[in-house]
Amino acid sequence: MNIPRTSYPRIVIIGGGFAGVALAKKLSKQEVQVVLLDKNNYHTFQPLLYQVSTGGLEPDSIAYPIRKILKDFPNFYFRLANVEEIDTKKNKIRTNIGNLKFDYLVVASGSKTNYFGNSEIEKHSMAMKTIPQSLNLRSLILENFEDALLTSDLNERNALMNFVIVGGGPTGVELAGALAEIKKGILPKDYPDLDTRLAQINIIQSSDCILKGMSVKASAKAEDFLEKLGVNIWKNVRVTNYDGKTVTTNTDLIFESATVVWAAGVKGATIKGLEAEEFMTRGNRLLVNVFNQLKGFEHIFAIGDIACMVNEEFPNGLPMMAQPAIQQGNQLGDNILKLIEEQPMEPFNYKDKGAMATIGRNKAVVDLKRFKFQGIFAWYVWMFIHLFFLIGFRNRMVVFVNWVYNYVRFDREARLIIRPFKKRFKV
Amino acid sequence: MNIPRTSYPRIVIIGGGFAGVALAKKLSKQEVQVVLLDKNNYHTFQPLLYQVSTGGLEPDSIAYPIRKILKDFPNFYFRLANVEEIDTKKNKIRTNIGNLKFDYLVVASGSKTNYFGNSEIEKHSMAMKTIPQSLNLRSLILENFEDALLTSDLNERNALMNFVIVGGGPTGVELAGALAEIKKGILPKDYPDLDTRLAQINIIQSSDCILKGMSVKASAKAEDFLEKLGVNIWKNVRVTNYDGKTVTTNTDLIFESATVVWAAGVKGATIKGLEAEEFMTRGNRLLVNVFNQLKGFEHIFAIGDIACMVNEEFPNGLPMMAQPAIQQGNQLGDNILKLIEEQPMEPFNYKDKGAMATIGRNKAVVDLKRFKFQGIFAWYVWMFIHLFFLIGFRNRMVVFVNWVYNYVRFDREARLIIRPFKKRFKV
Incomplete structure (x- = not known):
């Protein structure tokens, strides 16, 4: 995929939604190489999509070029790519524009509409x-x-x-x-x-x-x-x-x-290679521990809608909303750096900031x-x-x-x- | 096409560009029925299209809903339609959504890219x-x-x-x-x-x-x-x-x-039924007289890019730009009303307001x-x-x-x- 290997560890992030962008920003000034992959060259502010549908706003005002979010960071690479498969054994992903090795992988592929099979x-x-x-x-x-x-x-x-x-x-x-x-x-x-x-x-x-x-x-x-x-x-x-x-x-x-x-309804946007029964939960979300790690892996994570992190308050997983995604992205940024430096990671602690909806x-x-x-x-x-x-x-x-x-x-x-x-x- | 016949004469305008919109506005408060047809439900401000292409502007800011331009006028009808043929003998047009009779017809269909046959x-x-x-x-x-x-x-x-x-x-x-x-x-x-x-x-x-x-x-x-x-x-x-x-x-x-x-290069966006040799000129434009009338017709007009009006200064026709289109639309509005009232029409007199281009x-x-x-x-x-x-x-x-x-x-x-x-x- 034409991305140079440097002495920095390579962190590959799949998805430029709330979670992926928060994480990438957090890592941007650190001594790591960040590769962010997304199917679109823009980040979408999904909460306002209904205003695009109803003629109140034009898409450009709720979308933002991903390259621009991270333009001043020398170790940051963005590629417009569709990830087709993850090879957890060889630490490699396959995309429509070639393969890529990773040292750390973060799946932030979000969710898609759930038609429940109809x-x-x-x-x-x-x-x-x-x-x-x-x-x-x-x-x-x-x-x-x-x-x-x-x-x-x-x-x-x-x-x-x-x-x-x-x-x-x-x-x-x-x-x-x-x-x-x-x-x-x-x-x-x-x-x-x-x-x-x-x-x-x-x-x-x-x-x-x-x-x-x-x-x-x-x-x-x-x-x-x-x-x-x-x-x-x-x-x-x-x-x-x-x-x-x-x-x-x-x-x-x-x-x-x-x-x-x-x-x-929505369901996790899963990727081939990550279908193991031990972490695939209801609604195609990937079960993660309090460090957002996938079961059985130290260096593969999931954050945002695709991740299913359960706690007492949320036995079915945190809500699939912007806030958990942003908070997980931020926290994982710190944790990956700790992991690299061989320090203990901090468990994720969801701060529920509430919810809102506008009717008119x-x-x-x-x-x-x-x-x-x-x-x-x-x-x-x-x-x-x-x-x-x-x-x-x-x-x-x-x-x-x-x-x-x-x-x-x-x-x-x-x-x-x-x-x-x-x-x-x-x- | 589901448009009621009233006692007012019906003026059909083909095209909601600069010329068509200027004319429709001029006629909007008069005792005539105006039917405006366009392939799009919006008017395009073409001079700024290059800024859309280069990411400087989003389309909605240079487009405008045609229905909104003329929303307060009770005798105005807009239809999203593709005009397929004009029958000048029966005073009728054929579109993809049905046929329509007219009393007066104004062709303001504009121009399209000219590949000179390649x-x-x-x-x-x-x-x-x-x-x-x-x-x-x-x-x-x-x-x-x-x-x-x-x-x-x-x-x-x-x-x-x-x-x-x-x-x-x-x-x-x-x-x-x-x-x-x-x-x-x-x-x-x-x-x-x-x-x-x-x-x-x-x-x-x-x-x-x-x-x-x-x-x-x-x-x-x-x-x-x-x-x-x-x-x-x-x-x-x-x-x-x-x-x-x-x-x-x-x-x-x-x-x-x-x-x-x-x-x-551009050429006139002609419509089937208007190919008579006596008014089709170089670049597929329709030759009109000083009242924008097509040769041989009192009640069929062409304005804007599709119209070729020649004078001493412009022997090949007025330039295909916004200004002649707007001026012709305005003038024809007055002239059609005069024609209906059986008064003499005023000849069109192009006021050249100049030209400009931005480089950066x-x-x-x-x-x-x-x-x-x-x-x-x-x-x-x-x-x-x-x-x-x-x-x-x-x-x-x-x-x-x-x-x-x-x-x-x-x-x-x-x-x-x-x-x-x-x-x-x-x-």
């Missing part, structure tokens, strides 16, 4: 885990409105304007809120000849509450906010299939819909350790925290300008079909 | 007339740098870092300047293991000066600026072919290059009617004018933030491969 749903529904997926969803939503204008078949028009979001976690809730605001603020102006009432937004949640990981109060308030925005919430309903036209469920309920967003204009729910609050102040906190965690001054400025504009004007201007999703719109 | 060049080179094309070029440039890192074959690496721009008009000049700044400011930081000297930027111009339409002084100064930035200018050289690897010319010169941008940081050339100037003041004028003509307050703000950032930081942050262009990078 290939029909996978084929016909939209996911929102990556920027291209989010742009596809944006195109589809706008294309469906254009198509709704053209048909004189009321059932078809209904289906084109009926949104089904499967999964009532933060992704589903935030997307539903944004769609409700489009329905209210943009649809009547942009499509005066469409009956706005036909636009229905549905969240289907398999359990008895939305935002399951958050407090009861946050969940109840989020539900209240969504209902006020006109979102239909269907609880204790499980989607059984979607054939591109009809969503069937385990109840009598069916939905005719041209836009089904699958936000019902002036509406958010925030659970901090000591305070739980909802409403307009929560919304400001949500915005401030998201701006703060965005990488890059320019990104923060551009997102800020967009948010102020969208707030003042009740608008979302990035409603452009730049890359059509449906065949019919391709020219 | 299908090899068309297949292998990149164009920069639309947003998707510009994004493809951005991806290709970045992918080529990534590939250059991987190869140990020096010839191949050379070719991957060798840029050939065919055509020394404003597009070619502005793109070359931006690439030169990437070479200087970004390449050494992002790709410390690539030898920047290998990155060559070439402009190939068939005549003996660049920026042919501008003053001698502007042309000479632009050449001077480009040479100082390290751009190679090859004058009196005509490209004869490009097979994806080698650019051949009518001289001994050949270029091994993986990135050839074809900016050597603090470097631009401006030709106004009375003043011609170059350098840093010209650069400010260029920026001010472009910000002023951008549609939308948010677009202006976002472009402004990006420009300030890029200027202060010597940077271009949108260097993201969001939609890979080469197969190998698709995941």
Whole structure:
């Protein structure tokens, strides 16, 4: 892979998400060689993907060139590569651009959408885990409105304007809120000849509450906010299939819909070579010890969504969120240096900073350790925290300008079909 | 096409570029029904496409939803449609979403890249007339740098870092300047293991000066600026072919290059049904009279790039630029209303507001009617004018933030491969 061998130990990091980037930054000024591999040349700020899908933001403001994050560090190498296999015996990885030996390997490959084996749903529904997926969803939503204008078949028009979001976690809730605001603020102006009432937004949640990981109060308030925005919430309903036209469920309920967003679950993005039973857990995550080490290895680690670290509070593993990923990346940076210097490593100790979700204009729910609050102040906190965690001054400025504009004007201007999703719109 | 017939006369406009949008705005508050058709749901500010290609701006800040431009006008209809044929006998057009009758028809379909019949060049080179094309070029440039890192074959690496721009008009000049700044400011930081000297930027111009339409002084100064930035200018050289690897010319010169941008000419984007010999001119433009009427028709017009209006100063037709398009759109708005009211129309009188091109940081050339100037003041004028003509307050703000950032930081942050262009990078 054309990377020079130096006297420094080589640490290979697979994945430039929150975990991988935090780790790489931590190691950047040390006497180690860091090779970061990712399928994309950018880091994605996933919490704001739903705003890309709904025309509120453009992808460049929530993505950041990985090369730029680490540009001033002489021992840092980035390669745009797809890792195909890990050979734990020979300490080697195989990628689409060649092989690479490692001294230390950190798997930070993240997670991907979990369809629980249903290939029909996978084929016909939209996911929102990556920027291209989010742009596809944006195109589809706008294309469906254009198509709704053209048909004189009321059932078809209904289906084109009926949104089904499967999964009532933060992704589903935030997307539903944004769609409700489009329905209210943009649809009547942009499509005066469409009956706005036909636009229905549905969240289907398999359990008895939305935002399951958050407090009861946050969940109840989020539900209240969504209902006020006109979102239909269907609880204790499980989607059984979607054939591109009809969503069937385990109840009598069916939905005719041209836009089904699958936000019902994620699973670890595993890599060939790491399937040993002793560390592969539920949801394809890799079981690690308190040092993020894979069982049986001193020099192979997993961090972030792909890692499953259990403790008393989280017997199924830490939540698959940005905070554990960043904290693990930071901690592992210190630990790898300790390991190299043959000092004892520190066990990872997750500091739960809470969770939050925004539902719409002036509406958010925030659970901090000591305070739980909802409403307009929560919304400001949500915005401030998201701006703060965005990488890059320019990104923060551009997102800020967009948010102020969208707030003042009740608008979302990035409603452009730049890359059509449906065949019919391709020219 | 599902558009109600009212008592108002129906004016169908094909194309939402500068000309079509100017006309639609002019007609929006009048007692006419306006139907605007475009292949995209957005208007593109073409003069800044080269900044999208070079990672300086994101597409949403130079594009604008057409529905939004005209949202408050009750008699305005937009349809996302591809016009396939015009039936001038039956006053009807055929599109991919159905047929439509018109009372007045305005063709504002613009122009497209002219390969002068060379299908090899068309297949292998990149164009920069639309947003998707510009994004493809951005991806290709970045992918080529990534590939250059991987190869140990020096010839191949050379070719991957060798840029050939065919055509020394404003597009070619502005793109070359931006690439030169990437070479200087970004390449050494992002790709410390690539030898920047290998990155060559070439402009190939068939005549003996660049920026042919501008003053001698502007042309000479632009050449001077480009040479100082390290751009190679090859004058009196005509490209004869490009097979994806080698650019051949009518001289001994050949270029091994993986990135050839074809900016050597445009031609009218004609529509089937309008091929009559009496109005089809050189470069597929439609010959119109001083009222923008097509010969033989009172109620069919052409405006903008597709229209060829000749006068003493411009015997080959007005330049294919934004200004004539906007002015014709405005004027035709008034004239159609006069025609409906059976009053005499006013002949079009082109007000030449001059031309300008930017070469890079603090470097631009401006030709106004009375003043011609170059350098840093010209650069400010260029920026001010472009910000002023951008549609939308948010677009202006976002472009402004990006420009300030890029200027202060010597940077271009949108260097993201969001939609890979080469197969190998698709995941």
